[in-house]
Amino acid sequence: MTDSARAAEILKDHRDSIDRLDAILVYTLGERFKHTQAVGKLKAVNDLPPSDPDREARQIARLEDLAQRADLDPAFAKKFLAFIIQEVIQHHEEHQSKQ
DSSP: OOHHHHHHHHHHHHHHHHHHHHHHHHHHHHHHHHHHHHHHHHHHHTTOOSOOHHHHHHHHHHHHHHHHHTTOOHHHHHHHHHHHHHHHHHHHHHHHHHO
16 A cells, blocks of 8 residues: 555544544534523523523633643633533523513
8 A cells, every 4th residue: 555545544534533523522512502401491480690600610610621631722622612601691591581
């Protein structure tokens, strides 16, 4: 096998793994948002605020620690979680406005 053929095979293997991991990420986020939607409805029914800054801060710190252990840039992990939290809060606010 030539070097370029071997490189193409390795590249395909990496891309196949990336595709599987992307699917896992999407399904995992879908499952996460099912739970956060339920939380939003519960908060709306019980007149609780849509955001919980203390929990959000703990979650960000927790994710930064997990990112370091996983050899992932903690700043990236923090930005990623902040984006998700903002989406969740927006959904919770939408539930509040429907009550």
